[in-house]
Amino acid sequence: MPSLFDSHCHPQFAAYDADREIVIRRAIDQGVFMIAVGTSYETSRAAVNLAKKYPGRIWATVGIHPGHASKGQHDPLETKKEIAEEKLDDRFYELAKLQETVGIGETGLDYHYLNPVPGDNGISRIQLAQKELFLEHIKLAAEVKKPLMIHARDAYRDVFEILSDASFRHGIVMHFFQGTPEQARWFLDLGAYISFAGPITFTEQYDEVLQSVPVDRILIETDAPYASPAPFRGRRNEPSYVRFVAEKIAKIHGKPTEDIAKMTTQNITNVFHGIMT
Ligand SMILES: [Zn+2]
Numbered sequence: 001m002p003s004l005f006d007s008h009c010h011p012q013f014a015a016y017d018a019d020r021e022i023v024i025r026r027a028i029d030q031g032v033f034m035i036a037v038g039t040s041y042e043t044s045r046a047a048v049n050l051a052k053k054y055p056g057r058i059w060a061t062v063g064i065h066p067g068h069a070s071k072g073q074h075d076p077l078e079t080k081k082e083i084a085e086e087k088l089d090d091r092f093y094e095l096a097k098l099q100e101t102v103g104i105g106e107t108g109l110d111y112h113y114l115n116p117v118p119g120d121n122g123i124s125r126i127q128l129a130q131k132e133l134f135l136e137h138i139k140l141a142a143e144v145k146k147p148l149m150i151h152a153r154d155a156y157r158d159v160f161e162i163l164s165d166a167s168f169r170h171g172i173v174m175h176f177f178q179g180t181p182e183q184a185r186w187f188l189d190l191g192a193y194i195s196f197a198g199p200i201t202f203t204e205q206y207d208e209v210l211q212s213v214p215v216d217r218i219l220i221e222t223d224a225p226y227a228s229p230a231p232f233r234g235r236r237n238e239p240s241y242v243r244f245v246a247e248k249i250a251k252i253h254g255k256p257t258e259d260i261a262k263m264t265t266q267n268i269t270n271v272f273h274g275i276m277t
């Protein structure tokens with residue numbers, strides 16, 4: 001099996017504090033390369049540190065998850081410390097310039113847990129805070145000329161409009177894509193790559209959108225520790241499981257898994273210029 005590239009995972013998270021080395025080694029032994037994605041300052045810095053520790057195997061992206069644009073969406077799998085309301089300050093600029101940092105994010109919009117406040121015209125303060133933070137990430141990515149790692153949940157229309165208006169030129173990855181073929185088309189037309197995760201393995205719900213995205217624009221990911229693929233559903237995920245995502249895409253596109261592995265790895269190096277495998 002040729003190497004596989006997990007385009008989006010979080011091996012720096014607290015979920016692996018007890019066995020991080022073992023989990024990373026298991027992925028490396030199976031030929032898996034990884035992008036460790038930051039979600040806060042602390043987890044961005046930790047992602048960069050992992051990239052330094054495993055050169056040529058792990059790379060980092062740095063940013064603030066839209067869920068951390070305002071207080072209250074902290075997941076204990078991320079870090080043992082509380083994540084406060086975060087700002088994209090100078091510390092992020094320092095991390096963003098590093099060679100180990102190949103992209104900016106995860107950033108974007110997440111309306112999944114929003115409770116609209118009556119009288120807010122349907123646009124809550126949280127949505128405005130997320131939008132402002134997203135725009136700051138786009139500015140940072142343009143400044144360092146590195147691609148955007150986009151998180152969009154229940155917010156494809158707004159993310160698309162913001163990206164269109166920004167006419168961003170340094171590469172876009174739509175991580176954990178769960179939209180329709182039509183929504184995928186919007187982002188493909190912007191030049192984006194579409195990344196698929198574990199849920200595609202346990203339902204046929206995404207078969208149509210998987211089919212609609214050309215193989216030269218597909219990436220594979222685990223988003224570990226979240227969203228385990230079928231055989232491990234409900235348990236902690238890890239980067240070595242990315243092969244199950246590759247197998248499902250191979251099945252849908254009628255190609256050998258080896259070809260999907262090769263092409264998705266090639267796609268990674270096309271969008272993340274800082275990565276060489
Ligand atoms: Zn995400």
Ligand SMILES: [Zn+2]
Binds near residue numbers: 008009010106223
């Ligand atoms: Zn993630």
